[in-house]
Amino acid sequence: MREVKVWDIAVRVGHWSLVVLFAVAYLSGEIEVETLHAWAGYAIIGIVLFRVLWGFVGTRHARFTDFVFGWQTTLAYARSLVMLRPRHYLGHNPLGGWMVVALLATLLLVCWSGLELYAVEGKGPLAQETVTLVPQAQAHDDGKRSHESLWKDVHEVLANFCLLLVFLHVGGVLVSSLVHRENLVRAMITGKKQA
Secondary structure, three states: OOEEEOOOHHHHHHHHHHHHHHHHHHHHHHOOOHHHHHHHHHHHHHHHHHHHHHHHHOOHHHOHHHHOOOHHHHHHHHHHHHOOOOOOOOOOOHHHHHHHHHHHHHHHHHHHHHHHHHHHOOOOOOOOOOOOOHHHHHHHHHHHHHHHHHHHHHHHHHHHHHHHHHHHHHHHHHHHHHHHOOOHHHHHHHOEEEO
């Protein structure tokens, strides 16, 4: 067996940056450190958008065409994994590939809902200046509170769903590492895997 380069520096730095930034955003949201929370969210948006672009123009194993498989291939891989005889993939396996897509999409949804919530408070790029007349102020405040409550609930549900995906991802990495007898965490640090 020989070591080969699989994941480029952009994939690896992006991956570990998302790990840190999601943890910062999640924890700062719980203790309501608004500025830190917002900036972590902005950074996540930038990294996710870059990763999506890199999924089309990046190196071989960074491209979606290398790791997003059809449902039949994915289900066949899942069955073979349950039987502890899965096919080994140099890049992401079919389940891992779909997890990448799910995490990227969910992170974008979490950030979008956060931007909507921030806009209700009159902050962020989605905020708009509004002029309200004095008699309409009470109705405006009630509408603002219900709108804020809606986006807060959506944001929290999506953030918790993303955390669930993170736990599933970590579990999948551990299972795959054991079944294939390879250290996937080390591979995501060095970029190299056994071929």
